[in-house]
Amino acid sequence: MKKEVRDVVFPSQFLGDVNQYKAGQGTFVENGKIYAERIGIQSIRNGVITVTPLKGSYEPHAGDVVIGIVEEVSTSTWLVDINAIYPALLHVNEVPWRVEFGDTARYLNYGDAVMAKVLSSNEPDRLQITLKDRGLYKINGGAIIEVEPTKVPRVIGKNGSMITTLKKFTNSRIFVGKNGRIWVDGEIDAIQKIEKAVRLIERDAHTYGLTERVIALLKNDGR
The missing domain is CATH 2.40.50.140 (Nucleic acid-binding proteins)
Known part of the structure; x- marks a missing residue:
């Protein structure tokens, strides 16, 4: 059975060996071992270990x-x-x-x-x-919804899957800025639905099955 919550790790917690994994963002290497640099959610994708902070302000990068x-x-x-x-x-x-x-x-x-x-x-x-x-x-027009900048990748979803879902079920224009601000242009009730969905994503970003729960919320008129 697939575990429901990704691992929460703490600073200096051992995560793996460099002969098995690559050290990604939020980690550091010492004596061939990978450790967490901060408190956050550990993820392993394509052999790379990363730690996403639970909370944090936006860190600008050129091109964002x-x-x-x-x-x-x-x-x-x-x-x-x-x-x-x-x-x-x-x-x-x-x-x-x-x-x-x-x-x-x-x-x-x-x-x-x-x-x-x-x-x-x-x-x-x-x-x-x-x-x-x-x-x-x-x-001009629309509304701006704010979200934790660290949760932006989850709002967008893998290959844009989550944002596509939000657009599909609300018939709205949506743009997610890298800095945790989301512009939404649509009917009032659609904007309200999207905000509720974003709050759900923000709250449960570290869990599996999130897309299904977002779809259920949107199908139930945002309730």
């Missing part, structure tokens, strides 16, 4: 597509909350509009949401993002 919220407007830049420790800088040169000096608020104002891409992340207090790429834009 995120959902940001404008929190400050200046004459030639915007500061955007991307759910990281520090806000990201968006310069007028990195938007698809020709913005005159001092006219930034006409295009993006406080509280506006954007689909953006992380440009650099070497220094956490000097993050930069861009809107100058395909699929990046100012968000």
Whole structure:
């Protein structure tokens, strides 16, 4: 019988030998043995051991597509909350509009949401993002649902299976940002269903049979 819950491991807990497995994210190697670097959920896939933290803030990486919220407007830049420790800088040169000096608020104002891409992340207090790429834009309409950034892979599902399920049963447009923000565009009741499903995924991300439970919830009108 398949076990229901993946293993919870603790810092410095022994996980395996390097002659059997490869050390993945959240682990470290010492004297040929693999140990947990943090408290989290251990997973083994394709011979690689990883430990996903139970909770944690978003750690930006260059190329990540995120959902940001404008929190400050200046004459030639915007500061955007991307759910990281520090806000990201968006310069007028990195938007698809020709913005005159001092006219930034006409295009993006406080509280506006954007689909953006992380440009650099070497220094956490000097993050930069861009809107100058395909699929990046100012968000109009819909709703934003927040989820633990560490649970994003589970919301998406293997090969996009979970997100496909959510779209199929709600007839909604959904985008999951790497930073734990989900944009949903659809009918009010569909958005409510999706939020309930996301909360279920967030709560039970470490369990098996999750897709079946999400489908059951969506079929039962979100109850």
